[in-house]
Amino acid sequence: MFTCCIAIKKLNENQMTQTSFYNIICVFSLLLLICCSLNVYFFNNLQSNAPKNDVRNGEYAKKINPNQALGTKSNQIITRSKAIAVQNAIIRKSETLSAAFRKRNPKYLAIKLDLVNCFLPKPYNNSIWKTANAWLQANEVFPYNDKTIGAVTSAIRKEPIRSIKNSRRGTQLKLVLELPGPQFLLFKPSWYNRNDIINGTVYSGKDRHNSEIVSFHLAAVLNLRYSPIVAGRMISLRNHMEFADDELRRTMKVINNQQCVYGSCHYCKSDETVCDDPTTGMLEGAALYTIPGKIVKHRSPWQRTYKTELMAEWERNDNYCAMIRKKLQYNILLDLIDAAIFDFLIQNGDRHHYETREDRLLFLDNGKGFGNPFIDHIDILAPLYQCCFIRHTTWERLLTFSGGALTETLEELNKLDILYPLLTKEHYLALERRLLYVFSTVSLCKEKHGNKIFK
Ligand SMILES: Nc1ncnc2c1ncn2[C@@H]1O[C@H](COP(=O)(O)OP(=O)(O)OP(=O)(O)O)[C@@H](O)[C@H]1O
Numbered sequence: 329m330f331t332c333c334i335a336i337k338k339l340n341e342n343q344m345t346q347t348s349f350y351n352i353i354c355v356f357s358l359l360l361l362i363c364c365s366l367n368v369y370f371f372n373n374l375q376s377n378a379p380k381n382d383v384r385n386g387e388y389a390k391k392i393n394p395n396q397a398l399g400t401k402s403n404q405i406i407t408r409s410k411a412i413a414v415q416n417a418i419i420r421k422s423e424t425l426s427a428a429f430r431k432r433n434p435k436y437l438a439i440k441l442d443l444v445n446c447f448l449p450k451p452y453n454n455s456i457w458k459t460a461n462a463w464l465q466a467n468e469v470f471p472y473n474d475k476t477i478g479a480v481t482s483a484i485r486k487e488p489i490r491s492i493k494n495s496r497r498g499t500q501l502k503l504v505l506e507l508p509g510p511q512f513l514l515f516k517p518s519w520y521n522r523n524d525i526i527n528g529t530v531y532s533g534k535d536r537h538n539s540e541i542v543s544f545h546l547a548a549v550l551n552l553r554y555s556p557i558v559a560g561r562m563i564s565l566r567n568h569m570e571f572a573d574d575e576l577r578r579t580m581k582v583i584n585n586q587q588c589v590y591g592s593c594h595y596c597k598s599d600e601t602v603c604d605d606p607t608t609g610m611l612e613g614a615a616l617y618t619i620p621g622k623i624v625k626h627r628s629p630w631q632r633t634y635k636t637e638l639m640a641e642w643e644r645n646d647n648y649c650a651m652i653r654k655k656l657q658y659n660i661l662l663d664l665i666d667a668a669i670f671d672f673l674i675q676n677g678d679r680h681h682y683e684t685r686e687d688r689l690l691f692l693d694n695g696k697g698f699g700n701p702f703i704d705h706i707d708i709l710a711p712l713y714q715c716c717f718i719r720h721t722t723w724e725r726l727l728t729f730s731g732g733a734l735t736e737t738l739e740e741l742n743k744l745d746i747l748y749p750l751l752t753k754e755h756y757l758a759l760e761r762r763l764l765y766v767f768s769t770v771s772l773c774k775e776k777h778g779n780k781i782f783k
Pocket residue numbers: 497498499500501514535556616617618619620623683692693694695
């Protein structure tokens with residue numbers, strides 16, 4: 329292609345405008361050539377028996393555009409192209425996965441029934457918080473297969489509110505609800521409708537309250553019980569005005585006869601309010617059980633730069649995982665890989681910090697999931713494809729929920745929440761598509777390293 333350009337260029341030596349036009353074509357072709365070669369190189373590395381000149385044209389793969397790299401420094405072009413090649417190999421592999429990954433595994437049925445029995449709303453008494461607070465074991469927030477889970481979610485949804493405060497934790501609007509006990513809940517209000525689509529970067533937009541609820545359900549399904557217990561809850565700002573503290577009350581105002589609030593936090597603005605619904609008089613949101621005990625915050629090794637022109641080390645360094653492995657406790661690294669899979673499924677690309685309890689990872693702050701069902705940010709999976717290992721238990725559990733069982737089970741749990749429906753059909757389809765990408769990533773790793781990838 330390049331030689332061809334030179335030949336054409338020679339023919340037009342005396343035509344200034346055409347020459348510069350062909351110069352641009354040549355530079356462009358050269359960059360294209362680099363991208364293609366790297367694609368082939370990575371495909372060879374990840375998957376030895378794959379076709380070498382396969383060109384991506386799948387609907388979702390189109391979202392990854394190698395031209396995004398053009399116009400930046402040449403080493404960044406190469407690095408970004410490498411990442412794109414890995415991601416394209418994952419997408420391509422998902423199309424040739426064996427039938428077992430697409431079929432339902434009969435094992436899931438009994439687990440689904442158990443989960444539904446656990447999550448079924450149930451009556452509770454005043455020892456409910458004592459019970460829930462005794463569940464904590466390191467990062468495990470709720471037990472495996474315990475029917476009292478449905479009693480705790482009922483209490484989260486129904487216990488009367490004694491006071492409402494503005495939470496100073498984090499950067500977005502959150503309320504602290506005090507219930508008898510006392511027991512505290514964090515309330516993340518609804519900012520969006522279910523079918524709203526968040527465009528922009530992977531971390532764009534405000535928290536999605538439905539994402540917090542579905543994440544709790546997903547944590548149970550995947551048996552990664554590290555997320556807070558969450559239930560949908562309706563509150564009336566108007567009726568609870570008298571329970572609000574002064575700081576919060578100062579940010580409450582009536583707009584079009586609706587009671588609204590904007591709160592005080594880093595991103596809180598007086599013109600960005602949430603309000604009681606004009607017909608029901610209620611504001612919906614996700615109510616999060618507050619996890620007791622000491623929680624420690626750490627910078628994520630896979631933190632983004634939050635600047636499109638700047639790449640983080642994990643995006644540049646081919647041996648990043650080996651380096652991190654030397655620095656981090658092995659269990660934490662395995663937890664981070666579990667978290668990457670969890671975040672990839674929900675599409676939370678905003679886990680800038682991770683938080684631990686007794687040296688194990690919690691899945692806190694799941695509000696940035698389910699923003700756009702038509703896009704898959706595969707780089708959320710970087711800890712998995714860069715390290716190329718995964719806990720054996722996580723892998724087995726994922727395999728149990730293949731072929732549509734994951735979303736079928738989630739749907740049954742979602743149905744038990746008062747805010748059902750929690751997700752649109754498109755989000756369910758996206759979850760299944762992403763699960764296949766997790767399967768293909770692990771399959772590529774297995775082809776390269778064998779069974780030792782299962783830890
Ligand atoms: N359920 C919970 N139990 C205990 N602590 C919690 C819980 N949820 C959140 N927190 C604490 O509150 C902090 C802020 O919460 P969260 O991260 O959800 O808010 P945020 O506004 O999205 O913050 P950021 O902008 O930093 O992402 C968390 O870092 C965590 O330490």
